[in-house]
Amino acid sequence: MPDTSPKSTRRRRRRDPAAIWPLIHTERAALASDLAALTEEQWATPSLCEGLTVREVLAHLTAGASLNPVRWLAGVIRCRFDFDKQVAMRLAEHLGTTGADTLERFEAVVTSTTSPPLPAVAMLGETIVHGEDIRRPLGLSRDYPIPTLTRLAEYYRESDLVVQAKGRIDGLRLTATDGPFEAGTGPALVSGRTLSLIMAMTGRIAYCDELEGDGVPILRDRSETAGERA
Structure with a gap:
């Protein structure tokens, strides 16, 4: 029988995709706005993700908002189940030629509800955590709800x-x-x-x-x- 305890009910509500996707869209839009005036030099700033610039992390976020489970699995197979290689491949697909190009590609997926086989709350985590990976090295801050x-x-x-x-x-x-x-x-x-x-x-x-x-x-x-x- 399904768990109907108050604790289980609260957990399901916290993870309800219908309630979480608007939060993701809000955070993506806020990040895009914060990055609108960056120079090419700023786009090359090292992020908190080892080995990646802030521009590359943004491209990673775009990739996550562009991959459905079928495309994700196809990429995993193509990369012979090397998940790091899959991440790098998808990042490169969405990087573009300039920082402005990278941002434009991200702006195009702000309201996307496409994702790899992950719960919506994990995508919220990707958006907020990687948003901070980008913002902090740039000296930017956000007053999150x-x-x-x-x-x-x-x-x-x-x-x-x-x-x-x-x-x-x-x-x-x-x-x-x-x-x-x-x-x-x-x-x-x-x-x-x-x-x-x-x-x-x-x-x-x-x-x-x-x-x-x-x-x-x-x-x-x-x-x-x-x-x-x-």
Whole structure:
């Protein structure tokens, strides 16, 4: 029989695609707006994703919004199940010739609901986390809605899909200082803004500097071991 407990019901609501896609579209539009005035020099800025520029990360986001499950699987087979090679191949397809071209291609998929075989909330994570991978090196910031961040943090609390998050915070107790998000019951505390917790959960070491608690060194060490990837 299906689980009809209040906790299970809340989880299903948090992951309802009909409710999540508008959030994704909002975040894509905000990112496109933030990048509208970049120079070619700025487009070449190294992102928080090791080895990728901010322009390349944006092309990666465009690729994710352009791939349906059939095309994704075809690419995986073509790359002989080398997922990193598949990511690089799709990124190159959407990079374009200039930063303005890359942005135009991204703007064309802002309202897309096409995606690889991933839950919509994982696509929200891709949009926000990679958005920060782009914004932070450029000195840009966004005031994300706390309900959106909380929904995403609750997903990462329970998942290692696409990026390790659940495993990275195992044994730690996370508490947001700007919203209701909490995770874990361990003795080692990690506290800070919801955004900083999300980014640290997904391996972005720079955001550990914004967190407090005796669990921060543990989280930092796990992120340094895993590295930051697209």
